[in-house]
Amino acid sequence: MKGSGSLSSLRAALDPGRYWSRAGEQLQTTTSGAAVARFGQYAVLPLLAIAGGLGPSYFGIRWTFAILVIVMYALLRSRSGLFGMVVLGAMLVYLPHQMDTFERGIMFDIALYALLGIGLNVVVGYAGLLDLGYVAFFASGAYLYALISAPQFGGGFDVGTSFWIVLPMAMVLAALVGIALGVPVLRLRGDYLAIVTLGFGEIIRIMINNQDGVTNGPVGVFAIPKPHFGSTELSGPVELYFVVLAGCFVAAFAAERIRDSRVGRAWEAIREDEDVASSMGVNTTAYKLMAFAIGAAIGGGGGVIYSAKQSAVFPSDFNLDVSINVLALVIIGGMGNVRGVILGAMLLIGLPEVLRDFSINIAFIHLDNLGADYRLVIFGAALVAVMILRPEGLLPARRRQAQFEPADVLEPEVAT
Amino acid sequence: MQEWIQLLIDGITIGGVYAVIALGYTLVYGVLRMINFAHGELFMMGAFTGYYTLNGFEKHSSLNDSVPVLTIAIAIVLGMVVAVTLALVMERIAYRPLRRAPRLAPLISAIGVSILLRNIMLRATNAQGKVYPKVFPRTAVEIGEIRLLYVQIFLIVLSFVFLGLLYLFIQRTKAGVAIRAVAEDRDTASLMGINVDRTIMTTFAVGAALAGAAGVVYGMFVTTATSGMGFIPGIKAFTAAVLGGIGSVPGAMAGGYFLGISEAISTKFFGAQYKDVVAFVLLVAVLIFRPWGLFGKREDKRA
Amino acid sequence: MAILSVRHVSRAFEGLIALNDVSMEVEAETIVGVIGPNGAGKTTLFNLLTGFYRPTSGEIWFEGKRVDGLPLHRIAAAGISRTFQNIRLFSNMTAIENVLVGSHLHLSTNIATAILRLPFTVKQEKRAVQSAVETLRFVGLAGRENELAWNLAYGEQRRLEIARALAVRPRMLLLDEPTAGMNPGESVDMIRLIRALRDDLRMTVVLIEHQMRVVMGVCEYITVLDHGEKISEGRPEDVQKDQRVIEAYLGTGALLSEGAS
Numbered sequence: 012m013k014g015s016g017s018l019s020s021l022r023a024a025l026d027p028g029r030y031w032s033r034a035g036e037q038l039q040t041t042t043s044g045a046a047v048a049r050f051g052q053y054a055v056l057p058l059l060a061i062a063g064g065l066g067p068s069y070f071g072i073r074w075t076f077a078i079l080v081i082v083m084y085a086l087l088r089s090r091s092g093l094f095g096m097v098v099l100g101a102m103l104v105y106l107p108h109q110m111d112t113f114e115r116g117i118m119f120d121i122a123l124y125a126l127l128g129i130g131l132n133v134v135v136g137y138a139g140l141l142d143l144g145y146v147a148f149f150a151s152g153a154y155l156y157a158l159i160s161a162p163q164f165g166g167g168f169d170v171g172t173s174f175w176i177v178l179p180m181a182m183v184l185a186a187l188v189g190i191a192l193g194v195p196v197l198r199l200r201g202d203y204l205a206i207v208t209l210g211f212g213e214i215i216r217i218m219i220n221n222q223d224g225v226t227n228g229p230v231g232v233f234a235i236p237k238p239h240f241g242s243t244e245l246s247g248p249v250e251l252y253f254v255v256l257a258g259c260f261v262a263a264f265a266a267e268r269i270r271d272s273r274v275g276r277a278w279e280a281i282r283e284d285e286d287v288a289s290s291m292g293v294n295t296t297a298y299k300l301m302a303f304a305i306g307a308a309i310g311g312g313g314g315v316i317y318s319a320k321q322s323a324v325f326p327s328d329f330n331l332d333v334s335i336n337v338l339a340l341v342i343i344g345g346m347g348n349v350r351g352v353i354l355g356a357m358l359l360i361g362l363p364e365v366l367r368d369f370s371i372n373i374a375f376i377h378l379d380n381l382g383a384d385y386r387l388v389i390f391g392a393a394l395v396a397v398m399i400l401r402p403e404g405l406l407p408a409r410r411r412q413a414q415f416e417p418a419d420v421l422e423p424e425v426a427t
Numbered sequence: 428m429q430e431w432i433q434l435l436i437d438g439i440t441i442g443g444v445y446a447v448i449a450l451g452y453t454l455v456y457g458v459l460r461m462i463n464f465a466h467g468e469l470f471m472m473g474a475f476t477g478y479y480t481l482n483g484f485e486k487h488s489s490l491n492d493s494v495p496v497l498t499i500a501i502a503i504v505l506g507m508v509v510a511v512t513l514a515l516v517m518e519r520i521a522y523r524p525l526r527r528a529p530r531l532a533p534l535i536s537a538i539g540v541s542i543l544l545r546n547i548m549l550r551a552t553n554a555q556g557k558v559y560p561k562v563f564p565r566t567a568v569e570i571g572e573i574r575l576l577y578v579q580i581f582l583i584v585l586s587f588v589f590l591g592l593l594y595l596f597i598q599r600t601k602a603g604v605a606i607r608a609v610a611e612d613r614d615t616a617s618l619m620g621i622n623v624d625r626t627i628m629t630t631f632a633v634g635a636a637l638a639g640a641a642g643v644v645y646g647m648f649v650t651t652a653t654s655g656m657g658f659i660p661g662i663k664a665f666t667a668a669v670l671g672g673i674g675s676v677p678g679a680m681a682g683g684y685f686l687g688i689s690e691a692i693s694t695k696f697f698g699a700q701y702k703d704v705v706a707f708v709l710l711v712a713v714l715i716f717r718p719w720g721l722f723g724k725r726e727d728k729r730a
Numbered sequence: 731m732a733i734l735s736v737r738h739v740s741r742a743f744e745g746l747i748a749l750n751d752v753s754m755e756v757e758a759e760t761i762v763g764v765i766g767p768n769g770a771g772k773t774t775l776f777n778l779l780t781g782f783y784r785p786t787s788g789e790i791w792f793e794g795k796r797v798d799g800l801p802l803h804r805i806a807a808a809g810i811s812r813t814f815q816n817i818r819l820f821s822n823m824t825a826i827e828n829v830l831v832g833s834h835l836h837l838s839t840n841i842a843t844a845i846l847r848l849p850f851t852v853k854q855e856k857r858a859v860q861s862a863v864e865t866l867r868f869v870g871l872a873g874r875e876n877e878l879a880w881n882l883a884y885g886e887q888r889r890l891e892i893a894r895a896l897a898v899r900p901r902m903l904l905l906d907e908p909t910a911g912m913n914p915g916e917s918v919d920m921i922r923l924i925r926a927l928r929d930d931l932r933m934t935v936v937l938i939e940h941q942m943r944v945v946m947g948v949c950e951y952i953t954v955l956d957h958g959e960k961i962s963e964g965r966p967e968d969v970q971k972d973q974r975v976i977e978a979y980l981g982t983g984a985l986l987s988e989g990a991s
Contacts, residue, residue: 139531141531141534141535143538195711195715196711196714196715198715199714199715199718201530201531201534202461202462202530202531202534203669203714203718205462205534205538206462206662206665206710207707207710207711207714209662210662210706210707210710210711211707213662213703213707214703214704214707217700217701217703217704218704220700221700221701264845265845268844268845268847269841269844269845271844272839272843272844272851272855273830273834273837273839273844273855274839274840274841274844275844276823276827276830276831276834277831277834279820279822279823279827279831280820280823280831280834283820283821283822283823284818284820286782286802287814287818287820288820288831289801289802289803289806290780290781290782290802290803290805290806290811290812291803291806291811291831291832291834291894291895291897291898292803292806292807292832292834292835292898293803293831293834294801294803295802295803301841305841331658335538335542338538339542342535384550385546385550387542387545387546387549388542388543388546388547388550390539390542391539391540391541391542391543391544391545391546392539392543393539394535394536394538394539394542395520395521395536395539395540395543396539398521398525398528398532398533398535398536398539399520399521399524399525399536402528402529402532
């Protein structure tokens, strides 16, 4: 029984380079994946040159966007590592300079939702907790910045620098809100958790709406100042887009590193079988709270940036649709991995904007303003389709279906 | 005192709606251990069907005035038919393929169906609420300071009738027994020769019929159908089902009335704008302190 | 001195008594078998010992500490670990990841150190991987480190469960039907492994087992449950002759022939 393994496998197993990040990660490349990856490597540069050099002004936003998605997809699928990241980074930094205000707005939205998606992915994808009230954390960050900085409340803060102070404050606040919400509900089973978090999201919105004295109620908060970086005011969508982009990189880096550690393993175990994880010594409540708090902190940070970008916030900005958008992009993009979230944000947030006034007229079907009016119709259908056809999402985590706990009831299809 | 009676009556009115919808949640949960997130949308579709039916009668005939009983009955039946059809389609397409899937999958699929239906109706109506024709006189019976709309009386009575019918269905009919058997233990039920697939479909159909009917009547009560109208009542009804101990039929009924009355009374203390908050707080409190429901039996099994 | 002391423990489910006033003591570094016909309450006993259930009444003491009613992870921290009758691996994780989850308590990475990936953390993780590889080799799964748990053969899954439980570094290991569904050859391997747990790792082992050959071959002490009550205990050869045990098993044939499974 002992010592039946061969020496080479042992050596391979002990190779730290192989194991450090994630045991066994490299083993799952499919041939098609490899092909796409190779394609990605070769196709990236010319495409990049076309997309970046000529830009939207030459191609129009739709084609530019299509190219961007293809390049991103190839890069995200590939294992080009540092090279890919550099190309990606260069593209994301360079491209907005070629765009007009509307297009820059789209880039900002994509990046912001990618950031929120990275946060929610920690909760849903890593720890397997279905949170339908993610907007609560987004809202708390947005309102914290709005209330502290807007002149109508006469807060004595130096508006020029307050952003960089409020940002971490908001993240901490959102994390605390997350823990406060999490403590009572995390003992619940998955589907109860979904409904309760959904309720919390609504409660937060109702509270903001009704606590006129604190939040100015449905009238909203106006004239929220822009952040400063040194002496530069970050006023336009490009500057704030870079703030979000930086946030995405930091959040993605942190999230992936946590996932690849003992903490991420504990989350995965909880997702697989909570009781067994606990009996292996994992303090499941603490770890679930941790996931909740990290996700919330990222959402809160996103809220602060949103608030600064919009200059005005209203309770109606923080409705259920925000939570649904973020959840849908995480699930459709690919639960449990940041690359899927990025792709999801591009497709679910970017595409509807690009196709805002796109019309379909086939036979008796006339759908105007496809992107603007039908996006949620399509999201709904897409959620169902993804669950049935490709439950791991468009860009799956490196291992199939790792995002779910196994069903605990065995279910016969037909009577005997 | 009269104020309290008024609150009680208001509570019973809305509680009846919650109870009827809650049955759908509890039945489906009973057999599939799954929250049918799109259940509130069936209610919404019922309300729209009611609107289109009654509005059709209004425009093309005078039947709404001469025999309102008939047009209302037709509206209710059509509401049920539409809801049942939709429920069967969604069960077949969105849920059945996922019956063996990991637990979150059918839940996410159900959320998808809910978003889909809500937004289809939002587009179909151009985001405009549809106002019901006046079938009931908008007058009220007044006893002292207590006001009771005719439609309200109708709603209260009809809720009782539906609850009674469902109870008889579950207790007395073969299909009802099959549902209870599958809810109790699917494997055993299947071994005993019960067609599990068909029973699950029956369960969806029954729940949907109730939701569709409730939608029509509720639509007449609030006089408007909107695409978002299923959402909050859906969550409330789920709350009611949890209050009564999810999976339990009498529990869902009691939970519905309990929630309706609690809500009505809470408006006296916190104002109407916090009504929804009360329901959520109740939901959370029950899930934390008595997850098996206010009336249910405790069970703890982990292994 | 007894490492485990179960004192008058009962457990009822909705009026149904699954375990009634059971007391038992387990000496350190022994291999103890818990046997009994189906529905005797064996797995219930394990679930009580590992915190999956709380006793309705009675106390459980482990190494002089009261452990009943503690949350699962604190019982693991106290030094008790287990396997499951119906294998409960983290099936979408690889073999080595399963074992690494088991070593959770012996690692210290938190969110901050995970993000910073300090040299200290890297080293600790490397050591954990190394020891996981050794543990897998110990149970005979060398070379299978990167296999997803659900891709492993049945017998391998049972051994992986043991490896995962060992990674918790328990002083007492509870094995719920370790040889269930195994062929005789695999069972012999398993017996050898169980002996090694005690002899090499100086562990106390409590096991539920149906195959009498395994029980008689490996256990030094046996507790017999029937209908939720302890009906006999003692050395294997004595228990085998106990009239009440024979009666409890009468008709099942399990005591004399090869075993129920």
